Amino acid sequence: HGTHSNVVRQSTPSGVTTCRAETGNMQARSDQSTDEIQGRADFDFLRYASCWEDADVLIEALRPQAGKRVLSIGAAGDNAFALAATGADVVAADINLAQLACLxxxxxxxxxxxYQDVIAFLGVQDADDRQQTYQKLARQLSDDARCFWDHHPSRINGGIVHQGKFEAYFQLFRTRVLPWIHSKKTISALFQPREDDERFAFWNERWNNWRWRTILRVFFSRFLMGRLGRDPEFFRYVTGSIGDQIQERVQYAMTTLNPAENPFLSYIATGNFSIALPYxxxxxxFNRVxxxxxxxxxxHGTVDAVAQQHAKSGFDAMNLSDIFEYVSEQTAESIYRKLLSHANPSARIAYWNTFVPRRCPLNLRDRVQPLDGLSxxxxxxxxxxxxxxxxxxxxLATDA
Structure with missing residues (x-):
């Protein structure tokens, strides 16, 4: 249990004797990918301490099961764990060693x-002995991962699910912005069980006031989100205002969907997964995971490079997160084409768009069927x- 016999780690480049997490050497080698975002954005720190994508939706989309091989973006590990819990073999890739340290x-x-010790150690519940727990776990980690966490004891002590840049952005919103808009009572009321019509009434009568509408547009603007939440380069291909879109999507989550079952809304509004847990x-x-x-x-590497290096019998499913969001259409087509060469017939490929519409490139439509209804x-x-x-x-099955 907990061994790494199935994990191939990159060796530290010659001449670098200190931790790669601390020397700016976290980035994958340039010969590993054509992925342009790698050369523009900073990948030397933990961006996401949780996966901000719905694993339940992902599992329905990809149909992973025993005997199938799945390629997945590593991110914070959560959804790679969920996919492996279905019985499938999962190969995770990330260009950021800090993300792999988190995984x-x-x-x-x-x-x-x-179970109780897991959620306490990770930060979902309170704990005062996380450093002691870490010392027991550290021997199971790769050199890079152990070095990263050894250099960040405060992140261990604070619970690692709270330690990404994206989580810090939402923590800032919850502690400094949300109190100007709503009382604790109103925030708590958001998560009370309600019927559909009651949720719409709550939104209209108690939540969607002028302060909310105004501040949401400012705080979740491209400018602030790029500098505080993600990376300015992640918005290179975004056009138009993103405030209206976010307002519309938040309304949907608070009215059409049930807030009491939403781990993402729970974290943003309460600072933890206290209302609902990720998969x-x-x-x-727990036992399946x-x-x-x-x-x-x-x-460690870009998803297309890792797919090539570890293709073996090919992949039956691919979780690509929102990687096409951050690159040009030409680069997106190049990545998609490379991944297709390692995809088995009838393989499912899933990915998200946030602000930049990206679909299967037209030049590849003779090899791929978009499942628009299911999507x-x-x-x-x-x-x-x-x-x-x-x-x-x-x-398509003809692409054998």
């Missing part, structure tokens, strides 16, 4: 601790409400 530490905790942390999934970790391998159905249930679109494509 590794969560994995070590899930393997070694009981990999739900108690009913833990068992699935033996079928998970992870690699719309799943997006309508997607609790990660900030995405404008969720797309599922299926590789």
């Amino acid at each position: 590794e530490l969560k994995r070590a905790a899930l393997l070694a601790l009981d 990999y942390l739900r108690p009913e999934n 833990r068992e699935g970790l033996e079928r998970l391998s992870w690699y 719309r159905e799943l997006h309508a249930r997607d609790r990660a409400f900030f995405y404008s679109h969720f797309q599922v494509d299926e590789v």
Whole structure:
């Protein structure tokens, strides 16, 4: 349990004897990818301490099961864990070693601790002994991951699910902005069980006031989100105002969907998953998630490079997160084409759009069938409400 026999780690480049997480050497080598965002955005720190994508929707889209191989963006690990819990073999890739350090530490905790200790150590519940727990888990980590966390003891002590740049952005919103708009009583009332018509009434009568509308546009503007939440380069291909779109999607999450079942809304409004848990942390999934970790391998590099290096018998499903959002249409087509060469017939490919519409490139439509009906159905249930679109494509059986 907890060994790394199935994990191939990149060796530290010659001449670099200190931790790659601390020297600016976290970025994947340039020969590993054509992915242009790698050369523009900063990948030397933890961007996301949780996966901000709905694993339930992803599992329905990709149909992972025993005997299938899945390629996945690593991110914070959550959705790679969820996919492996279905019985599938999962290969995770990330160009950011800090993200892989996050994945590794969560994995070590899930393997070694009981359920209550896992959620306490990760930061979902209170704990005062996280550093002691970490010392027990550290021996299960790769050198890079252990070095990263050894250099960030305060992040361990604070609970790692709260330690990404994106989480800090939402923490700023919750502590400094939201109190100017709504009382604690109103925020708590948001998560009370209601029927559909009652949720719309709550939105109209108590939530959607002029302060909310005004501040939302400012705080979730491209300018502030780029500098405080993500990376300015992530918005290179965004056109037009994003404030209206976010307002519309938040309304949808608070009215059409049920806030009491939404882990993403729970975190943004309360600062934790106190109202609802993500898939990999739900108690009913715990044993399956833990068992699935033996079928998970992870690699440092871009998703197309990792797909090529570890293709073996090909992949039956691919979780691409929102990677096409940050690159030009030409680069998106190049990545998609490379991934297709490692996709088995009838493989499912899933990805999100936030502000930039990206679909299967027209030049590849003879090899791929966009599942538009399924995509719309799943997006309508997607609790990660900030995405404008969720797309599922299926590789045609003739592409053998």
